[in-house]
Amino acid sequence: MNSKYKKLFEEVTFNNGVKIDTHFAMAPMVVAGSSLEGDVTEDDINYFKRRADAASMLITGAATVSEYGNAFGYGLGNYRDEQLEGLTQLATAMKSKGNKAICQIFHPGRESRVTFQQRGVAYGPSSLEFDFLEYPITGLTEEQVEEVIEQFVKAAERAMDAGFDGVEVHGANHYLIQQFFSKLSNKRNDKWGGSLEKRAAFALEITKRVKELAARRNKKDFIVGYRISPEEIHGDVVGFTLDEALYLIDQVAELGVDYIHTSLWGAEAYKSKARMGEHEGEVINQVIYELIAGRTKLIAAGDILSADAALDALNYADIVALASAVILDPEMKQKIANGQEDDINFDVTGRYEELDLPKNFPIMMLGLNKSGKIPQATFDYIKSAMPKQ
Numbered sequence: 001m002n003s004k005y006k007k008l009f010e011e012v013t014f015n016n017g018v019k020i021d022t023h024f025a026m027a028p029m030v031v032a033g034s035s036l037e038g039d040v041t042e043d044d045i046n047y048f049k050r051r052a053d054a055a056s057m058l059i060t061g062a063a064t065v066s067e068y069g070n071a072f073g074y075g076l077g078n079y080r081d082e083q084l085e086g087l088t089q090l091a092t093a094m095k096s097k098g099n100k101a102i103c104q105i106f107h108p109g110r111e112s113r114v115t116f117q118q119r120g121v122a123y124g125p126s127s128l129e130f131d132f133l134e135y136p137i138t139g140l141t142e143e144q145v146e147e148v149i150e151q152f153v154k155a156a157e158r159a160m161d162a163g164f165d166g167v168e169v170h171g172a173n174h175y176l177i178q179q180f181f182s183k184l185s186n187k188r189n190d191k192w193g194g195s196l197e198k199r200a201a202f203a204l205e206i207t208k209r210v211k212e213l214a215a216r217r218n219k220k221d222f223i224v225g226y227r228i229s230p231e232e233i234h235g236d237v238v239g240f241t242l243d244e245a246l247y248l249i250d251q252v253a254e255l256g257v258d259y260i261h262t263s264l265w266g267a268e269a270y271k272s273k274a275r276m277g278e279h280e281g282e283v284i285n286q287v288i289y290e291l292i293a294g295r296t297k298l299i300a301a302g303d304i305l306s307a308d309a310a311l312d313a314l315n316y317a318d319i320v321a322l323a324s325a326v327i328l329d330p331e332m333k334q335k336i337a338n339g340q341e342d343d344i345n346f347d348v349t350g351r352y353e354e355l356d357l358p359k360n361f362p363i364m365m366l367g368l369n370k371s372g373k374i375p376q377a378t379f380d381y382i383k384s385a386m387p388k389q
C-alpha cells in the first residue's frame with residue numbers, strides 16, 4: 001500500500017463501541033434487484049456477495065417500510081413479515097466477509113410513482129400538485145402519520161431480526177422524511193408542520209423510536225444512522241437551507257445516533273459548499289463536522305472515485321462512502337490496500353457480466369456519477385443492457 005493511504009485503513013469505533021476495520025463504507029444504492037413487491041431475489045444476493053468486501057460497512061439500497069411506498073419498482077421491501085426470510089439471506093450475504101451490514105429504511109412519499117400507477121394514490125405530508133410530477137399528492141392524516149412512524153420502527157425491528165448490524169434512517173433525497181422537513185412540500189398546521197421545529201418533528205420522532213427499540217431489545221450494539229440532504233435549493237425555490245438542516249442534525253446527534261451521513265451529488269460533492277445562509281461558501285461537511293464535534297460519526301459521500309478523493313474526504317468526515325465506484329469496481333478498496341490504485345477501472349466494456357449487477361440495474365443508471373470520471377463507454381454499455389418492458 002502507498003503509505004499515504006494508510007489512514008484510510010485504520011479502525012473506526014462508533015460511540016456505541018462497535019468497530020469497523022477501515023474508514024470505507026458502501027453507500028446505499030437501489031440497484032433494482034428485488035421483485036416488484038420488494039422481495040429479495042438471487043440478483044440482490046449475488047450483487048452483495050460480490051461486494052461483501054467492498055467496504056467495512058455495507059448499506060443496502062433504500063428498503064421501503066410501506067406497501068404504499070414503491071418508488072422505482074424492484075427496490076427492496078421491508079414492510080411485511082414474509083420479507084424477513086429474504087432479508088435474512090441478504091444480511092448473511094452482506095456479512096459473509098466479516099463486514100457490517102446496515103439496512104437503509106425509507107418511505108418515498110410523493111415519489112411513490114409505481115404505487116400511484118398500481119393503487120392510484122401517492123402520499124406526502126400535504127395534498128399538493130407539483131409541476132414535476134404527473135400525479136397529485138394526497139396528504140397523510142394524523143393517524144396515518146402515526147402509522148408510518150410505526151412502520152419505520154417495525155422495519156428496524158425486522159432488520160434487527162434478519163441479522164443486520166443496524167439501520168440507516170433515510171431522511172435525504174426528497175423522500176418522505178425530507179418532504180416533512182421541507183417548506184415546499186409540508187404545508188401542515190398540526191404538530192408535524194409549520195415552524196422549523198415542527199417540520200423536524202417527524203424525522204426526530206422516527207429516529208427516537210428506533211433508538212428506543214434498540215434499547216428495549218437490549219441491543220446497545222445496534223447501529224443507528226441518519227442520512228440527510230443538507231440543503232434543498234432549486235434556484236430561487238428553497239425547501240430548507242443548511243442553517244435549518246443544522247438544527248435537525250444537532251437534534252439527531254443529541255438522540256445518540258451512531259452516525260450522520262450526508263447525501264451530496266455532483267463533481268467533488270463530498271466537499272461542496274453551502275449555497276446560502278450563515279455558512280455560504282463554506283464546505284458543508286466541514287460545517288457539520290464541527291457542529292457534531294465528536295458526538296457522532298460523520299459519513300461523507302459523493303464523487304469519491306479515487307484513492308486521493310477518499311483520503312481528501314477524511315479531512316471533512318470520519319468515514320467515506322463509495323457509491324458509483326463500487327457498482328463499477330467492487331475491488332476499489334482492495335486495490336488501494338494493495339498499492340494498485342492506478343488499476344481502479346470504471347470501464348465495464350468486456351467485464352459487465354462479472355460485476356454481478358441485477359438484470360434490471362440499467363433502469364437505475366440515471367443515478368450514476370456524471371462528473372466525467374466514468375467513461376462514456378460504460379453509460380453506452382449499460383444503456384444497451386436495458387431490459388425490455
Ligand SMILES: Cc1cc2nc3c(=O)[nH]c(=O)nc-3n(C[C@H](O)[C@H](O)[C@H](O)COP(=O)(O)O)c2cc1C
Pocket residue numbers: 027028029030031060061062104170172173227263264265266269301302303304305321322323324325364365367368369
Ligand atoms: C444507482 C444508484 C442508486 C442510489 N440509491 C440510493 C438509495 O437507495 N439511498 C440513498 O440514500 N442514496 C442512493 N443513491 C445515492 C448514493 O448513495 C450516493 O450518495 C450518490 O451516488 C453520490 O455518490 P457517487 O458520486 O460516488 O456516486 C443512489 C445512487 C446510485 C448511483
